[in-house]
Amino acid sequence: MNRHSLRLTALAVSLALGTALAADKPAGKSRSVSEIIEASTADDWRPLDPENTLYMELPSGRVVIELAPAFSPEHVVNLRTLVREKYFDGLAVIRSQDNYVVQWGDAEEDEAKAKPIGSAKAKLPPEFTVPLDPKVPFTRLPDKDGYAPEVGFSNGFPVGRNPKTRQMWLTHCYGAVGVGRGNEPDSGNGSSLYAITSHAPRHLDRNIAVVGRVVQGIERLSVMPRGPAPMGFYAQAEQRTPIASVRLAADVPENERSHLEVMRTDRPAFAAVAEARRNRHDDWYVAPAGYIELCNVPIPVRDRDAKK
Template sequence: MQEILDASAPSDWRVPDPKNTLYLDLDSGQVVIELAPAFAPAHVANIRAMAKNGYWNGMSINRSQDNFVVQWGDPAEEDKDRKPMGRGTKPKLPAEFARKSDGLPFDRLPDADGWAPQVGFSNGFPAGRDPATNTAWMAHCYGAVGAGRDVAADSSNATELYVVTGQSPRQLDRNITLVGRVIKGMELLSVLPRGTGPLGFYEQPSQRTPIRSVRLAADVPKKDRVAIEVLRTDTPLFTDLVESRRNRRDEWYKHMAGHIDLCNVPLPTRAPPPKPVKPATAPKSKAKPKTKKR
């Protein structure tokens, strides 16, 4: 796989849109999240507005359930005690579990899937698709970011966000709104101590992980933004990368699987390579032309 990535061209990579990129800052470091407005436009709009309002600043990660998710938001249990969402937000959002697949780019994987008639990637997000119903949806792969809800399908307002840190809980697909995925810093979330309360919630406030801030990259000065590129999934190079994982041909493997699960396809990122330095040009002579004596 690394040999394939080493042979990539600049056109095989893309820079995430700062308007759709979140920085979750913890004491231990920074988590970078790419939002997916093509799948959850209403939720993403609320998230953008809340990030601008500093809604999550000073809150905490309140849940870490083993082999499942971590979750953050307002720890207050009563609605009257919760922090106002702020300007530009909507208190009520529609359920955005799936969308029409018409017009949605889809880079299909070659193998069958137990959760969807077809699986692949849409703008880099793992997704399922059903041609019979003309629908598509994001998949709960490792690193997926979703919006918690109550029993009612439309009970999420995107204030409570979670990240999948365990074995792909694909049974959640089309049952909850996914809003994006982590593209950097998953190790900061996956190592958090597991909560001892029901569903992995922390029983004591002291167990929670403080959140310094959640900011939109577009609101951060360019010089302070994370320099990151994401491998495009609509290129021949990505097809080769999938095949290199589908059938491992190095000496250690004695049996080629001939199959790959959607959530086992890697989505590489990198720091942009340094721009080539242009060779210095010799300064032009300022000497005056000689004139002939008469």
């Protein structure tokens, strides 16, 4: 008898996105996420746009970030400039704070000695929210949210909206990538970035510019040893993880690119994913939640190169 299948494995079975689970359940409302993915069609997926995809190369491998220019257009433009001028190459992950963020950029504390940002702008308008644009698709999640009047998904990103103030913004769910800034709202420029590696710190929403999210490789960041200095900064250079390079996918030869596809968030397949996680019907659950919080909705990603 397999003890893990009895005592341990069942705990997480419906979180194992994309793994081959036994598909012996009836189709319909009780489908698991894996079964929904299995039954999805090509139309349910979209490839990443190479102009909006970053590859950060770490010793442990590649972290793939999808950018969201609809939500922080000037930040994305500046970030592309920094990346194309190889700003991040040779810099490092400088901070890992438990249940919060990993942050990367220049470890140099002295502004005069810091790496120049080249032709990138030093200051940017605070794109913490942007005007609600009806041309940006929005699939609303019916479940209530404490941090925003409306939440849902726009082109694969978890977002908040306020119809009264006519604002929309990217939310700080696990894997969100944002732009560090000082106390001045216009002081962020993309030269220091962070990724959320924790329970979603949604209080950051509308207070800082989010530029995208990690779609593959977040675990390369989330396991980084927590820094011993206050707020998880590393005190010594040798504690920092070096960044070999950050590249825009468009600038990487085709045969070196990652070929990821993200499930479209405006189609029934994705709605079924959310419902499968809102009310679990597999044998393990005795009390389906009947609710799902924005940051608990998985946004499936698959690797075209890994397909059979």
